[in-house]
Amino acid sequence: MRRARQQGLALITVLLIMALVVMLVAGMLRSHQLLIASVSQQSETSRGLQVLMAAEHRALGLLRERLAEDMRVIHDAQPWAQPQLFSLGDVRLRVQVEDLAARFNLAALTRSREPDPVLFARWQRLCDALGVAPPDLAALHGQPFFDVSQLRELPDVDAKVLERLRPWVTVLPVQAGLNINTANGQVLAALEGVTPAAGRQLVEARPKDGHASVREFLQDPLLGEVASARGLTVGSRWFGVNLQADLEGQRMHLYSEVEMDFDTKRLRVLRRAFSTVRQAGVE
CATH class of the missing domain: 3.30.1300.30 (GSPII I/J protein-like)
Structure with a gap:
């Protein structure tokens, strides 16, 4: 009886060891498969x-x-x-x-401690239209500014705000103006005295070959007499x-x-x- 019990315990021990070995082998195979998949994905990404x-x-x-x-x-x-x-x-x-x-150039607002009042007002109107509080760009003054993603460094810009602003803004050399021939209605609506509806109409009424000059654009009746030529271009x-x-x-x-x-x-x-x-x- 005692011998049978010992044999039973030995059998259980062997089964436990075998189960452990199987688990270890299965884990190694799983790791190997993941490694192969990872290498394959990296290879496809590289290609x-x-x-x-x-x-x-x-x-x-x-x-x-x-x-x-x-x-x-x-x-x-x-x-x-x-x-x-x-x-x-x-x-x-x-x-x-x-x-x-065709986007709003943020660099034009950060080149000096006191932003251009015309451009600053446009920035505020654009943010209001997008449903976000205008971020304070003062912290970026004097800092190398190369990419829109740097807005994330500002305390009042979270990931959601950044993604809301990203399609409408850019960072270009400070001399780059807003091209009135490619800007969409949302951006044009940030100009002085332009409503969202008027912004859309300005795009619909834009000449097929674009406006030849900013002066020609400003003569559009939809703009009234308050729009400024500041920061606008046709190129x-x-x-x-x-x-x-x-x-x-x-x-x-x-x-x-x-x-x-x-x-x-x-x-x-x-x-x-x-x-x-x-x-x-x-x-």
């Missing part, structure tokens, strides 16, 4: 980035060709603004270019290039901000952002 970088080179070449004409007036009926589709090998790509001067040399690639069931994006030198006809990449999520404000 996607390589494809997007190659596509960026091609897209910038196309943009340079389309901006090679007399570009003193920039408007969204020009060829550069039309979306493009092309392929690199088995990868389908979509390119959409936007005029960054731009800053563009956002959004590349979308569909690679093996995964959608990837490369967003590049570029500056055009109209004398040398060269494009300089200022910033890049790689993501699997479409950037806010880009169609």
Whole structure:
């Protein structure tokens, strides 16, 4: 009886050890599978980035060709603004270019301790229309300001506020004005005496080839007599290039901000952002 009990205990011990070994092996296999999946995902992401970088080179070449004409007036009926589709090998790509001067330039408010009152009032009206309290930009004065994401450093800007503002604002050199030929109704409604409805009407009534001058724009009856020419322009040399690639069931994006030198006809990449999520404000 005692011997049978010992044999039973031995059998139970062996079974427990075997169960432990099985669990350890299963855990190792699971870890191995996760490692393989991780390496595979990294490989796909790396390939996607390589494809997007190659596509960026091609897209910038196309943009340079389309901006090679007399570009003193920039408007969204020009060829550069039309979306493009092309392929690199088995990868389908979509390119959409936007005029960054169609957004409110935050750098114009942070270049001096006392912001331009006209531009500051527009900033407040834009924020009010977006349903956010105008963030105090004073803390950014005198600091290197390169990207909209730096707003997150301000105490009154949380992630929700940042994402609400991102599609409507940009950070360009202080001399960059608001291009009235590409700005949408929401941004134009921040001008003096312009209602949201009038902002939409200004876009609908915009000439096919854009306004030839700010003076011509200010003569529009929808503006009345209170709109100021301060900070307005009909041109731009800053563009956002959004590349979308569909690679093996995964959608990837490369967003590049570029500056055009109209004398040398060269494009300089200022910033890049790689993501699997479409950037806010880009169609």
